Amino acid sequence: MKLGILINTDRHLQHVVGITEAALARGHEVQIFTMDAGTRLLNSPEYSALCRMQGVTMNFCSLNAKQGGMPLEALSEEINSGSQYDNAVMNHSADRVIVL
Numbered sequence: 523m524k525l526g527i528l529i530n531t532d533r534h535l536q537h538v539v540g541i542t543e544a545a546l547a548r549g550h551e552v553q554i555f556t557m558d559a560g561t562r563l564l565n566s567p568e569y570s571a572l573c574r575m576q577g578v579t580m581n582f583c584s585l586n587a588k589q590g591g592m593p594l595e596a597l598s599e600e601i602n603s604g605s606q607y608d609n610a611v612m613n614h615s616a617d618r619v620i621v622l
Contacts, residue, residue, distance in 0.1 A: 526616030529560035
């Protein structure tokens, strides 16, 4: 199964980490798309580390990150800069999507 996680706030870091780890432990793939206020989580080492877990792909809306003043050059190369198109692709390809 492929789980999509849409992150549009910066309030649920521990839930994102816990859900991701639980899904991976059950053999699922996880796609994470970060947008709006959620892009603030990209500054968190704990959040950014999720991209290095086998079975996890991460994308973020570069427009939202730029509008929020996020220094994009400091991000891990494993986190893909993208657009709302990437959000649409995640929603289309995921079996289930959680919004936090």
